[in-house]
Amino acid sequence: MDLVCASANPNKYSEISQILSGAVNLIPRPAEIPEVVEDADTLEGNARLKAIAVRMATGCAALADDTGLEVDALGGAPGVYSARYAGEDASYEDNVSKLLESMREATGEERSARFRTVALVAWQDGTETIAEGVVEGAIADRPSGAGGFGYDSVFIPTVGGGKTFAEMDDEEKNAISHRGAAFRSLKEHLNNTTS
Numbered sequence: 001m002d003l004v005c006a007s008a009n010p011n012k013y014s015e016i017s018q019i020l021s022g023a024v025n026l027i028p029r030p031a032e033i034p035e036v037v038e039d040a041d042t043l044e045g046n047a048r049l050k051a052i053a054v055r056m057a058t059g060c061a062a063l064a065d066d067t068g069l070e071v072d073a074l075g076g077a078p079g080v081y082s083a084r085y086a087g088e089d090a091s092y093e094d095n096v097s098k099l100l101e102s103m104r105e106a107t108g109e110e111r112s113a114r115f116r117t118v119a120l121v122a123w124q125d126g127t128e129t130i131a132e133g134v135v136e137g138a139i140a141d142r143p144s145g146a147g148g149f150g151y152d153s154v155f156i157p158t159v160g161g162g163k164t165f166a167e168m169d170d171e172e173k174n175a176i177s178h179r180g181a182a183f184r185s186l187k188e189h190l191n192n193t194t195s
Contacts, residue, residue: 004061006063015174044120050064062121077102099139100154119133145166
């Protein structure tokens with residue numbers, strides 16, 4: 001089964017490809033497809049916007065996801081705005097810096113957070129397949145680790161032995177991550193519907 005990946009982010013493409021290996025042939029998003037404006041107010045809405053845009057541009061089934069970091073001390077922010085928390089053209093470092101500054105006074109349980117990913121396939125017939133993954137954790141006081149991307153250097157998953165996602169190798173992270181959970185759930189669903 002061929003699916004076109006709606007994400008142009010090479011880190012995400014690689015991660016998703018590893019997780020879905022054996023279930024689908026994930027095709028990189030063609031470079032000529034422009035960025036999709038993600039202006040929905042939910043993760044599912046943004047995933048839908050991206051998947052439909054890529055499906056319409058390619059004529060093939062398309063797979064998209066959207067991820068949000070929900071921090072309890074910040075009332076669930078940055079949430080759906082995680083990728084642009086420090087502004088539209090913010091870098092990963094800009095977003096992490098703003099998050100840490102926003103949480104300067106937070107201690108203990110106030111630092112609890114979760115990553116949530118919604119994965120969505122937009123099929124050629126207009127139907128959708130949706131899966132979600134969530135991982136609980138906390139926000140570190142400062143970045144640690146050289147791996148991963150986004151907020152990985154400051155997110156310590158509850159089940160991660162005290163390491164940030166950025167301190168884990170790909171296999172270790174994918175085994176417990178929100179994106180891993182969402183795409184494993186999607187993979188199971190796809191395997192069940194095609195077998």
